[in-house]
Amino acid sequence: MRKYLTRSVALIGAAALLTLGACATEREGAPAADTGAGAAPAKGFAADALIGVALPSKTSENWVLAGDLFTNGLKEAGFTSDVQYAGASTTVADQQAQISAMVTKGAKVIVIGATDAAQLTTQVKQAKEAGATVIAYDRLITNTPDVDYYIAFDNFKVGQLQGQALLDGMKAEKPEGPWTVELFSGSPDDNNSGVFFNGAMDVLQPLIDKGDVVVGSGQTDIKQTAIQGWKAENAQQRMDSLLTSTYNGDKKLDGVLSPNDTLARAIITSVKGAGKDIPVVTGQDSEVESVKSIMAGEQYSTINKDTRKLVAETINMVKSLQAGNEPTINDKDSYDNGQKVVPAYLLPPVIVTKDNAAESYANDPKLAPLTQG
Amino acid sequence: MSRIKDLQKNLFGGTTSNARQFGMIFTLVAIVLLFQIWTDGLTLTSGNLIAVVSQYSYILILAIGMLMVIVAGHIDLSVGSVAAFTGIVVAKAMQEFSLPWPVGILLGLAVGALIGAWQGFWVAYVGVPAFIVTLAGMLLFRGGNQYIGNADTVPVSEGFRTIGAGFLPEVGPNTGYNNLTLLLGLAACAGVIWRELKARQTRREMNADVAPMWISVLRMAVMVGVIVFATLRFAGGRVGTSLPISGIILIVLVLAYSHYTRNTIGGRHIYAVGGNSRAAELSGVKLRRVNFLVMMNMSVLAALAGMIFVARSSASGPQDGLSWELDAIAAVFIGGAAVSGGLGTISGSIVGGLVMALLNNGLQLEGVGSDLVQIIKGLVLLLAVAFDVYNKSQGRFSIIGSLMRPFRRDDPPPPTDRPSPSSDADKAPVAG
Missing domain, CATH: 1.10.3470 (ABC transporter involved in vitamin B12 uptake, BtuC)
Incomplete structure (x- = not known):
């Protein structure tokens, strides 16, 4: 037993020595670079470096697709990738922990599709201090000076395309104005709602001023047109009351500006319910049901934001960072997150109508079959 | 045996x-x-x-x-x-x-x-x-x-x-560690040793079974070892980091509620x-x-x-x-x-x-x-x-x-x- 004792004491002693020896401080080198004065661009890094990708929970097909594309794309480009989804029930906390873990593992670039864009300040700062480059993917991370780049589809352009599609559609039905329209916009608590709406008004406002386009109800303010929570039922309610208040006689409604597909279908349902002719209705997101509706000649247009392209561009950005180059930026002053104006790379969205649907979705295995015949 | x-x-x-x-x-x-x-x-x-x-x-x-x-x-x-x-x-x-x-x-x-x-x-x-x-x-x-x-x-x-x-602020001389965290660690070590000795004394006064001295020493050594390790780790992070404030709140609560219960x-x-x-x-x-x-x-x-x-x-x-x-x-x-x-x-x-x-x-x-x-x-x-x-x-x-x-x-x-x-x-x- 004495032997056991001596042995155990020796063991504990050795363990203690080991732990102390392993205690090299991580404070070597100069203190972290000043984050305030325009962080110097990374001078490149190893070609097989770790790239972290933190995405929201797997509840939407779009994110699952993005995750797969990132995993394969980064691998093909020679990087080590770590693609993580937040858990479905604990999204924010999960994403925070995942980003911290990526920082610990020494990721050189962290691409973040935020679950809640305002709740990542601490983690983004941590990443920045550890020398990682942070790219906000699709959703701009707010309230922090530590986001380096933002990559997304050009939402103002989405609005412009919707406005233009509305005009084109109405012209096809009735070559001469004036046209009577109604306007809808997205949820008031979503930053993007205003961007879409302003884009569309950029096209429509001159015609409204000229009198070529008439808003039947006179509701042109974004507060009046907003649909709380992007909810179909709210859009349907608003459309129902517009129909009763403004279009009860034989007054004809020529077009409806709708910011996305869900609302567009709700609007169409409402119009059908009232027994009216379906007006020209715009949309966005290329939802399956809406693509069917377009092919059936009900909804007029939608917008295709190809996730494949967005991911490919993000990976290009990572590649130029790896080579030590400044990545391509095409918008230096529109995206203010409350702390800094984030340099952005914006991709052009594509408008889709019945005419170009087959061509637009040719690469999409899910939507392509819907456009046949 | x-x-x-x-x-x-x-x-x-x-x-x-x-x-x-x-x-x-x-x-x-x-x-x-x-x-x-x-x-x-x-x-x-x-x-x-x-x-x-x-x-x-x-x-x-x-x-x-x-x-x-x-x-x-x-x-x-x-x-x-x-x-x-x-x-x-x-x-x-x-x-x-x-x-x-x-x-x-x-x-x-x-x-x-x-x-x-x-x-x-x-x-x-x-x-x-x-x-x-x-x-x-x-x-x-x-x-x-x-x-x-x-x-x-x-x-x-x-x-x-x-x-x-x-995090705790950086004060005092540059030791390569966060000084306040080091102080906390030191206090924790002292606390552990004091508690062990106090417990021995109490047991002796009550004529209860006192654990052999070597056990106490071993126990203290293990605890102190863990504390020293943790302290150096938390104090040795990037400059500007230390034991997080939330961690300190947690430790205070654990000590207080452990005593209470x-x-x-x-x-x-x-x-x-x-x-x-x-x-x-x-x-x-x-x-x-x-x-x-x-x-x-x-x-x-x-x-x-x-x-x-x-x-x-x-x-x-x-x-x-x-x-x-x-x-x-x-x-x-x-x-x-x-x-x-x-x-x-x-x-x-x-x-x-x-x-x-x-x-x-x-x-x-x-x-x-x-x-x-x-x-x-x-x-x-x-x-x-x-x-x-x-x-x-x-x-x-x-x-x-x-x-x-x-x-x-x-x-x-x-x-x-x-x-x-x-x-x-x-x-x-x-x-x-």
Whole structure:
């Protein structure tokens, strides 16, 4: 037993020595670079470096697709990738922990599709201090000076395309104005709602001023047109009351500006319910049901934001960072997150109508079959 | 022979077996070592340890309150919602009335106390089961969060963020470490040694069995070793980091509540109520007051946890607090509390919480997806409690005892006839 004792004491002693020896401080080198004065661009890094990708929970097909594309794309480009989804029930906390873990593992670039864009300040700062480059993917991370780049589809352009599609559609039905329209916009608590709406008004406002386009109800303010929570039922309610208040006689409604597909279908349902002719209705997101509706000649247009392209561009950005180059930026002053104006790379969205649907979705295995015949 | 027995009897401070707790300490060490090797040493780096503490401190704070609730024989499902509700109230109040942040924290604690009083009232004085009251609270306060916050994310001020994302300042000479963290570590070492010597003295004065000196020395050496290691790690992170403020809040709470539940009359009453409420009431314990205070205390801690999370996230959002109650409850059960109440310790729950935290962290470092992490955590919870239930049906045994059995055939087999579970002395938790 004495032997056991001596042995155990020796063991504990050795363990203690080991732990102390392993205690090299991580404070070597100069203190972290000043984050305030325009962080110097990374001078490149190893070609097989770790790239972290933190995405929201797997509840939407779009994110699952993005995750797969990132995993394969980064691998093909020679990087080590770590693609993580937040858990479905604990999204924010999960994403925070995942980003911290990526920082610990020494990721050189962290691409973040935020679950809640305002709740990542601490983690983004941590990443920045550890020398990682942070790219906000699709959703701009707010309230922090530590986001380096933002990559997304050009939402103002989405609005412009919707406005233009509305005009084109109405012209096809009735070559001469004036046209009577109604306007809808997205949820008031979503930053993007205003961007879409302003884009569309950029096209429509001159015609409204000229009198070529008439808003039947006179509701042109974004507060009046907003649909709380992007909810179909709210859009349907608003459309129902517009129909009763403004279009009860034989007054004809020529077009409806709708910011996305869900609302567009709700609007169409409402119009059908009232027994009216379906007006020209715009949309966005290329939802399956809406693509069917377009092919059936009900909804007029939608917008295709190809996730494949967005991911490919993000990976290009990572590649130029790896080579030590400044990545391509095409918008230096529109995206203010409350702390800094984030340099952005914006991709052009594509408008889709019945005419170009087959061509637009040719690469999409899910939507392509819907456009046949 | 006797040395092993001494060791077994004294090293972790108890004679009665507390198998789950021993088991969990070993599991914790095993998990740390496993991931330390698996992640090529990333797990025990300063940066990672600091991240783990600030990520999970709010869950551990909830576990403290939850342990007391569960020991008293109740459950609280509302903690996540209460945390989210408090978070949004505080964030909104600070934003709209530009309150200074310390006032915001006081407001948050007051909101927690009010909510706690509301739930405590229904549980203790009306007699609605806590499960129902807090299920209602879960809906009530989640709805309240969305009603007040408009499902929006509300940012909080820089000062407020200190409690969730803050670190100790860098003061004094450049030692290559965070000096204040070093001082805290030193104080902790002194505290451990003082406590050990004091305990020996007390036992001697009471003519009780005093553990052999070498056991005390060994125990002190192990604890001091762990503290020194942790201190150097936390002090040796990137400049500007240290032991997180939220970690310090957690440590203070753990020490205070451990003392309360172990060494004060009020604390022991909770165990008495949970063990056998009838007997406790007959022997003069004010049943209603104990229940009321336990529920109220839980909500205050939930409010604090909510504020720490908001501070760390720098904003209060509609998804705060989702399924925190489950994490806290899991920590408590993994840490050795009994489902029927009356058993469990604060330190056990903290160990249970750390097991979950390090498991989570290690798997994330390995890049395991959150789907698999959830599956693994679920299995760990199930196995930990199944282990406990199995032990009970077999009569108690200690892990150490079973490991040592081959070496001591002369000993009688472990007793199979357990005394009835309501005997309070038997239930008294012992590990430190």
